[in-house]
Amino acid sequence: MSRNSFKDLLPESRILDSVNDCEAYGHDWCRAYEGKASAVLLPENTREVQAIVQRAGEQKIALIPSGGRTGLSASATATSGEVVVSLERMRKIYGIDIAEQTIHCQAGVITEQIQRAAKEHGLYYPIDLASAGSSQIGGNIATNAGGIHVIRYGSTRQWVLGLEVVTGRGEILNLNGKLVKNQTGYDFRSLFVGSEGTLGFITECTLRLTRLPRSFPRIFCAAREMSDALRILELARSVSNSISAFEFFTEACLQYVLQHHSFRRPFSTVYPYYFVIEVEDMTDEESLRFQELFATALEQAWVSDVIFSQSQQQADDFMELRERIGETTASHYVVQKNDISVPVSSIPAFLRDVDELAKSTFVGCDILLFGHVGDGNIHLNIVKGEGLSRDEFFALCRAKESTIFELIAKYHGAVSAEHGIGLLKKDYLHYSRTMPDVELMRGVKRVFDPDGILNPGKIFDL
Amino acid sequence: MSRNSFKDLLPESRILDSVNDCEAYGHDWCRAYEGKASAVLLPENTREVQAIVQRAGEQKIALIPSGGRTGLSASATATSGEVVVSLERMRKIYGIDIAEQTIHCQAGVITEQIQRAAKEHGLYYPIDLASAGSSQIGGNIATNAGGIHVIRYGSTRQWVLGLEVVTGRGEILNLNGKLVKNQTGYDFRSLFVGSEGTLGFITECTLRLTRLPRSFPRIFCAAREMSDALRILELARSVSNSISAFEFFTEACLQYVLQHHSFRRPFSTVYPYYFVIEVEDMTDEESLRFQELFATALEQAWVSDVIFSQSQQQADDFMELRERIGETTASHYVVQKNDISVPVSSIPAFLRDVDELAKSTFVGCDILLFGHVGDGNIHLNIVKGEGLSRDEFFALCRAKESTIFELIAKYHGAVSAEHGIGLLKKDYLHYSRTMPDVELMRGVKRVFDPDGILNPGKIFDL
Numbered sequence: 001m002s003r004n005s006f007k008d009l010l011p012e013s014r015i016l017d018s019v020n021d022c023e024a025y026g027h028d029w030c031r032a033y034e035g036k037a038s039a040v041l042l043p044e045n046t047r048e049v050q051a052i053v054q055r056a057g058e059q060k061i062a063l064i065p066s067g068g069r070t071g072l073s074a075s076a077t078a079t080s081g082e083v084v085v086s087l088e089r090m091r092k093i094y095g096i097d098i099a100e101q102t103i104h105c106q107a108g109v110i111t112e113q114i115q116r117a118a119k120e121h122g123l124y125y126p127i128d129l130a131s132a133g134s135s136q137i138g139g140n141i142a143t144n145a146g147g148i149h150v151i152r153y154g155s156t157r158q159w160v161l162g163l164e165v166v167t168g169r170g171e172i173l174n175l176n177g178k179l180v181k182n183q184t185g186y187d188f189r190s191l192f193v194g195s196e197g198t199l200g201f202i203t204e205c206t207l208r209l210t211r212l213p214r215s216f217p218r219i220f221c222a223a224r225e226m227s228d229a230l231r232i233l234e235l236a237r238s239v240s241n242s243i244s245a246f247e248f249f250t251e252a253c254l255q256y257v258l259q260h261h262s263f264r265r266p267f268s269t270v271y272p273y274y275f276v277i278e279v280e281d282m283t284d285e286e287s288l289r290f291q292e293l294f295a296t297a298l299e300q301a302w303v304s305d306v307i308f309s310q311s312q313q314q315a316d317d318f319m320e321l322r323e324r325i326g327e328t329t330a331s332h333y334v335v336q337k338n339d340i341s342v343p344v345s346s347i348p349a350f351l352r353d354v355d356e357l358a359k360s361t362f363v364g365c366d367i368l369l370f371g372h373v374g375d376g377n378i379h380l381n382i383v384k385g386e387g388l389s390r391d392e393f394f395a396l397c398r399a400k401e402s403t404i405f406e407l408i409a410k411y412h413g414a415v416s417a418e419h420g421i422g423l424l425k426k427d428y429l430h431y432s433r434t435m436p437d438v439e440l441m442r443g444v445k446r447v448f449d450p451d452g453i454l455n456p457g458k459i460f461d462l
Numbered sequence: 463m464s465r466n467s468f469k470d471l472l473p474e475s476r477i478l479d480s481v482n483d484c485e486a487y488g489h490d491w492c493r494a495y496e497g498k499a500s501a502v503l504l505p506e507n508t509r510e511v512q513a514i515v516q517r518a519g520e521q522k523i524a525l526i527p528s529g530g531r532t533g534l535s536a537s538a539t540a541t542s543g544e545v546v547v548s549l550e551r552m553r554k555i556y557g558i559d560i561a562e563q564t565i566h567c568q569a570g571v572i573t574e575q576i577q578r579a580a581k582e583h584g585l586y587y588p589i590d591l592a593s594a595g596s597s598q599i600g601g602n603i604a605t606n607a608g609g610i611h612v613i614r615y616g617s618t619r620q621w622v623l624g625l626e627v628v629t630g631r632g633e634i635l636n637l638n639g640k641l642v643k644n645q646t647g648y649d650f651r652s653l654f655v656g657s658e659g660t661l662g663f664i665t666e667c668t669l670r671l672t673r674l675p676r677s678f679p680r681i682f683c684a685a686r687e688m689s690d691a692l693r694i695l696e697l698a699r700s701v702s703n704s705i706s707a708f709e710f711f712t713e714a715c716l717q718y719v720l721q722h723h724s725f726r727r728p729f730s731t732v733y734p735y736y737f738v739i740e741v742e743d744m745t746d747e748e749s750l751r752f753q754e755l756f757a758t759a760l761e762q763a764w765v766s767d768v769i770f771s772q773s774q775q776q777a778d779d780f781m782e783l784r785e786r787i788g789e790t791t792a793s794h795y796v797v798q799k800n801d802i803s804v805p806v807s808s809i810p811a812f813l814r815d816v817d818e819l820a821k822s823t824f825v826g827c828d829i830l831l832f833g834h835v836g837d838g839n840i841h842l843n844i845v846k847g848e849g850l851s852r853d854e855f856f857a858l859c860r861a862k863e864s865t866i867f868e869l870i871a872k873y874h875g876a877v878s879a880e881h882g883i884g885l886l887k888k889d890y891l892h893y894s895r896t897m898p899d900v901e902l903m904r905g906v907k908r909v910f911d912p913d914g915i916l917n918p919g920k921i922f923d924l
Contacts, residue, residue, distance in 0.1 A: 099696040100806040122700055146643050155643065157652075158620065171898040174874075178805035180837035181608050181617065182876040183656055184883055184894040185921050186903050190619075190652030194645055211703045234561040238584055241673045241704075241743075281703075283745050343640035344562040375642035412636075414644040421646055432646040436633040441648050443909030447902060459647050 003039045005059055006083075009051045014042040014089070025086060026078040028069040029131070030424055037064070037078035044089045045106075046164060046172060046203040052085055053201065054170035056453045063453055065197035067139025068110065070131035072339070073422030075143060075196045075458055082456070087138055090203065096121050101209045102161060102178055107138025107202045111145075114207065123209040126153040126244075130326075138202045144194035146418035151374030152244040152280070153210075155418070157193045164204035165192055168449025178206050191444070196420050197455040199448040213280040216244070218315040219290065221297075221306040222271035227348040228302040229275060229373050235297070236277060239289045245278035247322045249370035256368065256383075257324045260332055263317065267305045275373070276318050325370050326379065334384035336397045340408050341376045341417035350411045351378070357407060358382060361400045365393075377417040380404070405431040421459045429460060465501045467521050468545075471513045476504040476551070487548060488540040490531040491593070492886055499526070499540035506551045507568075508626060508634060508665040514547055515663065516632035518915045525915055527659035529601025530572065532593035534801070535884030537605060537658045537920055544918070549600055552665065558583050563671045564623060564640055569600025569664045573607075576669065585671040588615040592788070600664040606656035608880035613836030614706040614742070615672075617880070619655045626666035627654055630911025640668050653906070658882050659917040661910040675742040678706070680777040681752065683759075683768040684733035689810040690764040691737060691835050697759070698739060701751045707740035709784045711832035718830065718845075719786045722794060725779065729767045737835070738780045787832050788841065796846035798859040802870050803879035806838045812873045816842060819869060823862045826850065839879040842866070867893040883921045891922060 003017050016025070017039040026035020043049045056063050062082040069076050078084050090108035097103075098121050103114060111125075111132040118125045129135060129147045139145075141163070146155045153159075162176040175189040176182055192199060223229060229248060236243055251272055258265060266274070279286065290308070297303045309315035329335045342350045351369060358367040364385030371378040384393040405415055409431045416425050416432075429438065438460055445452075445462065452462050465479050478487070479501040488497020505511045518525050524544040531538050540546050552570035559565075560583050565576060573587075573594040580587045591597060591609040601607075603625070608617045615621075624638040637651040638644055654661060685691060691710060698705055713734055720727060728736070741748065752770070759765045771777035791797045804812045813831060820829040826847030833840040846855040867877055871893045878887050878894075891900065900922055907914075907924065914924050 097807050099692040099699075101699060144645055144649075146645075150643060154620075157649070158616075167898075167902070169898070173896070173899055173902075175899075177874045178807075179803050179874075179876050179879075180806065181612060181803045181834075181839045181879040182894070183606055183608075183878045183880050184876050184887075184891060185656075185900070186661075186906060187606075187619070187652055187656050188899070188902065190649055190655075193652075194647075194649050211699055230561040237561075237563060237673055283747070285745070341641050341643045344642065345559050345640075372643075377643045412639045412641075414641050414646050416645045417641075417643040418645050425646075429646060432644070434635070436629075436631070437635055437650070438647070440629070440635075440650065440909060444648060444906060447905035447909060 005055060005061060006041055006052060009055060010041060010043065010048065016040040016042070025066060025069070025084040028071040028074060028076050030072045030074040030422070033074045033077050033079050033423060035078060036080060037084045038081040040084045040086055042086055042089045046166065049085065049166045049201050049203050050170055050172055053166050053168065056083070057168070057170055057451050060451060061453060062456050064455055065142065065201050067108070067136035067142070068131065068134045070135040071139065071143060071422065072419045073416065073424040075420050075422030076139065077423060079423070085201065087136060093117055096123070098123070100178065102206050103209055104204070104206045105137065106204050107136065107141070109137050111135045111137055111140055118209050119212060122212050124212040125159065125207060125209055127156050127159060137205060137207070141193055141202050141205060142195060142197050143420045146377070148372070149244050150372065150377070151246055152242065157190065159208045160189060160193055160205060161208050162206040163189050163192055163202055165200040165202050167200040168451065168454045196422060196458055198445055198458055200454065215312065216278055216280055216315060217282045218309045218318045219277040219279070219294070219306060220266055220309070220318040221275050221277070221294070221303045222267055223273045223275065223303050224271065226273055226351050229273065230345065230348065231302050232275065232297060233373060235293050236290070239293060240279055240282070240286050242280045242282070243277065243374065244280040245276065246372065246374035247276045248373050249274055249322055249325055250368065252366055253325045253368045253370050254321065256328050257321055260328050261324055263321060266307060266318070266321070269305065271304050274321070276322050278319070322370065325368065329368065329381050329383055334390055334393060336382040336394070338380040338404065339417050339419045340378055340380065340413055340415065342378070342408065342411040342413035344374070344376045346411045347373060347376060347378070350407070350413070353407055354380060354404065357403060361403065362396065364388065423458060426460060467517060467523060468503055468514060471517060472503060472505065472510065478502040478504070487528060487531070487546040490533040490536060490538050492534045492536040492884070495536045495539050495541050495885060497540060498542060499546045500543040502546045502548055504548055504551045508628065511547065511628045511663050511665050512632055512634055515628050515630065518545070519630070519632055519913050522913060523915060524918050526917055527604065527663050529570065529598035529604070530593065530596045532597040533601065533605060533884065534881045535878065535886040537882050537884030538601065539885060541885070547663065549598060555579055558585065560585065562640065564668050565671055566666070566668045567599065568666050569598065569603070571599050573597045573599055573602055580671050581674060584674050586674040587621065587669060587671055589618050589621060599667060599669070603655055603664050603667060604657060604659050605882045608839070610834070611706050612834065612839070613708055614704065619652065621670045622651060622655055622667060623670050624668040625651050625654055625664055627662040627664050629662040630913065630916045658884060658920050660907055660920055662916065677774065678740055678742055678777060679744045680771045680780045681739040681741070681756070681768065682728055682771070682780040683737050683739070683756070683765045684729055685735045685737065685765050686733065688735055688813050691735065692807065692810065693764050694737065694759060695835060697755050698752070701755060702741055702744070702748050704742045704744070705739065705836065706742040707738065708834065708836035709738045710835050711736055711784055711787055712830065714828055715787045715830045715832050716783065718790050719783055722790050723786055725783060728769065728780070728783070731767065733766050736783070738784050740781070784832065787830065791830065791843050791845055796852055796855060798844040798856070800842040800866065801879050801881045802840055802842065802875055802877065803838045804840070804870065804873040804875035806836070808873045809835060809838060809840070812869070812875070813840070815869055816866065819865060820844060823865065824858065885920060888922060
């Protein structure tokens with residue numbers, strides 16, 4: 001049925017409707033929902049996307065803008081017969097401008113290809129994600145992807161110079177082009193960043209790039225109190241503007257990683273908290289000042305132990321301890337993952353509260369806390385205890401998640417730091433946005449998509 | 463009449479309606495419009511602003527959100543009996559968080575006070591404007607103010623972490639608070655930045671800060687072709703991520719400055735183009751690499767001459783030559799100023815075209831071109847020639863400005879780089895935004911301000 005609606009717009013080979021395709025293109029990496037698309041369309045350029053949207057508007061067909069489908073909040077899912085419009089054929093990189101430090105491409109380009117193309121010219125696209133090998137840049141933009149370097153480089157939002165979009169009204173907009181300075185009316189480009197495909201299709205983009213750093217030296221340290229981390233952050237920031245990561249994890253996390261990988265424990269003593277601080281292109285002067293800083297910190301007992309990386313290999317090993325946590329728990333255990341954020345200065349108090357809450361709620365489970373101190377983003381992983389069945393565990397998680405969200409709201413935090421709302425967190429949006437705020441979002445949605453054909457039911461219901 | 467509408471909301475001393483006040487608060491630094499407010503209200507907190515907006519909504523009274531009134535596009539003008547709501551009494555700085563690098567304050571705080579407060583804690587608010595001593599931070603946000611450091615630090619948009627606003631519906635929204643990472647629905651914060659007071663009042667904000675640089679060394683050089691500037695920009699960017707200004711001006715500009723100030727000509731030879739490159743906290747290694755780079759550039763004749771500043775005084779003198787251009791022409795001549803931008807890589811071609819166009823159009827006038835190479839922002843100043851009366855000159859400017867705007871549109875540029883649209887450039891918005899785009903802006907305006915009471919007629923007509 002839906003297939004026929006579009007058959008004059010695309011060649012047969014670019015309209016898929018096998019059961020397998022409708023299932024595979026219908027879900028993302030969040031496996032809580034089953035894919036049930038009615039067809040999959042594969043446009044190759046903006047004009048084709050426009051024709052599809054115009055036709056869908058006439059016939060009131062729901063469309064799902066689809067990238068690499070690496071999302072974790074079911075933002076790009078077709079769960080009730082919608083038509084998926086995948087941008088996987090829109091992979092042209094039009095060019096890199098070295099003096100401007102920009103790249104212009106179609107939205108279906110894989111994130112890693114952009115990183116690689118930049119690197120070939122001594123340039124750097126600093127948004128780096130675990131899913132960079134599969135995610136598409138259009139999806140990164142639609143979800144304002146973050147990653148590990150947010151403390152220095154911000155999220156995807158900061159790197160989007162211009163967008164070409166097709167709105168739900170079927171109109172093509174060029175938003176800002178390649179202009180660094182432009183003050184001519186509302187910045188719809190920023191509105192599209194993070195709108196999770198509910199306002200329009202992102203079809204092309206121009207991204208900012210920066211200079212490729214030469215090295216990524218790292219400092220590994222341990223502390224007894226989380227509040228000391230803020231002191232270290234403050235001092236480190238007074239030394240350098242180039243702190244490109246400030247990660248933390250607890251002893252419990254370290255134990256999980258060491259149990260499943262052949263890393264050595266970095267210190268002979270066990271400490272409650274560990275930190276990895278990355279300082280891109282650290283200068284000799286900075287290195288000297290960091291050594292003085294940590295000598296003072298040791299004296300004052302703000303940190304308990306510290307190692308400066310002596311090689312890139314050692315620096316990489318430090319970061320591996322942090323980066324393997326998520327994968328280790330996901331591969332070997334039944335785990336409930338939470339992606340939340342609070343203001344940076346609230347991290348110590350929030351961590352204390354959430355740890356206490358989780359331990360008293362999830363008795364017998366392990367509570368793993370890790371994340372990015374520099375940007376307030378905390379990963380709370382709850383590992384199923386032996387005394388609970390899988391079903392009991394997830395039932396408990398569902399029953400108790402509102403207590404965690406209430407705690408987030410108390411600290412003026414976000415129920416989604418970087419994964420987005422999609423279908424998964426729609427019922428919890430009100431912990432981060434007020435009723436009038438959501439009502440305004442509905443109003444804006446109606447302006448850009450009056451027929452409600454774009455990604456219906458994601459973020460909020462109309 | 464209007465005074466009575468609000469007299470139960472504010473004490474008498476905070477409702478002004480003398481002829482002088484209604485005139486003074488009714489215009490900004492753009493003197494093309496006369497101030498004709500019917501009253502001026504001086505709220506002290508967000509609740510009072512909310513009460514004013516709610517009352518105005520009930521009685522359909524037009525309100526003008528008003529900051530330091532330093533704008534140059536008549537964005538904050540009351541020209542037909544509107545009520546000005548000045549935030550000049552909302553000057554509380556609530557606090558600075560050093561670890562987070564944030565400052566939280568009311569929207570009426572003077573920009574310079576924020577810069578100063580940050581500096582006291584070794585921090586830096588990098589948005590610096592000629593009007594920083596008078597402009598208010600709320601106005602900076604509402605117009606997405608830029609300034610001289612955009613190449614490194616971006617515009618105000620990049621520094622706004624959270625906003626509190628009162629929408630045209632009289633609702634208070636807290637947009638993002640102090641969160642670095644937050645992916646929970648549309649980013650209305652970004653929509654408010656640059657919306658020129660047409661969607662709501664900005665009442666409070668949390669700004670990001672960064673580390674205070676220790677020094678601002680500068681390189682002064684001359685070139686024969688503007689296209690060489692892009693080559694220099696590219697090479698300079700390959701050396702350092704800390705290029706914080708890349709300014710240019712022509713020999714004609716230099717002559718105007720030297721005529722009215724006691725500076726020395728930097729080179730004994732006259733060159734067509736001059737550049738000032740600022741590299742914050744230049745390291746010894748960077749200094750060495752810049753010297754190598756410029757040795758090559760001289761060899762290849764990409765630059766004709768170069769001086770590295772040997773002291774902050776000398777570095778400041780370099781920048782003075784550039785910074786005095788605007789003031790010199792404004793103080794001593796009759797001049798038409800244009801604030802435009804094009805993609806960085808289009809600067810050489812655009813400058814060639816605009817110079818040719820201006821010279822053939824404004825015969826006998828001097829054409830002064832200067833601005834920011836790094837962010838594509840060009841100031842085109844046309845100085846009245848002796849053969850024209852003042853009236854003839856401005857009539858000619860009005861008659862010919864569309865030819866300049868057409869040239870900007872040809873290069874996909876912006877008719878306003880940083881001054882905004884306001885009343886002054888409303889008729890030229892279509893050179894930078896398409897009809898469907900403007901129609902969407904109208905739709906969004908109606909969502910946030912259904913009664914059309916906020917800054918009516920600015921940017922576009924409803």
